[in-house]
Amino acid sequence: xxxxxxxxxxxxxxxxxxxxxxxxxxxxxxxxxxxxxxxxxxxxxxxxxxxxxxxxxxxxxxxxx
Numbered sequence: 266x267x268x269x270x271x272x273x274x275x276x277x278x279x280x281x282x283x284x285x286x287x288x289x290x291x292x293x294x295x296x297x298x299x300x301x302x303x304x305x306x307x308x309x310x311x312x313x314x315x316x317x318x319x320x321x322x323x324x325x326x327x328x329x330x
Contacts, residue, residue: 272311
């Protein structure tokens with residue numbers, strides 16, 4: 266469960282960091298895209314992991330008798 270909390274925290278912090286970079290960093294758009302790419306990947310993989318865990322947790326309730 267600590268892992269899940271860390272994944273959620275990382276996802277939540279990605280948005281704040283992304284907004285800060287977009288608003289305050291004076292870099293060319295292509296450089297900004299390169300810097301923000303890993304944040305998007307982290308967010309995507311985090312969501313995938315959380316959804317996979319949720320599916321596993323719900324499986325016993327969704328199985329047909």
